[in-house]
Amino acid sequence: MSTFFDVITVTCFAGLVLAFFQFTDRETRTLVHLLLAGIVFAVANQVGNAGAVILASILILAGAAYACLVVRNSSA
Numbered sequence: 001m002s003t004f005f006d007v008i009t010v011t012c013f014a015g016l017v018l019a020f021f022q023f024t025d026r027e028t029r030t031l032v033h034l035l036l037a038g039i040v041f042a043v044a045n046q047v048g049n050a051g052a053v054i055l056a057s058i059l060i061l062a063g064a065a066y067a068c069l070v071v072r073n074s075s076a
Contacts, residue, residue, distance in 0.1 A: 005048030037067040
């Protein structure tokens with residue numbers, strides 16, 4: 001991990017894993033929704049490393065907000 005976006009997106013992905021196991025019902029549907037957020041974080045990482053800082057920041061915020069909504073709606 002050599003850039004700021006590497007650290008932020010890997011931390012967000014680790015948060016997704018933690019949220020899935022700790023705060024959800026652990027169903028496949030919830031996992032697919034969180035996988036979608038993980039893909040957004042991966043795209044944000046690539047975009048941020050390419051130099052589009054504002055777009056990457058927006059993607060990270062959108063992915064985190066979506067993950068929060070998914071976790072809140074599927075809590076056990």
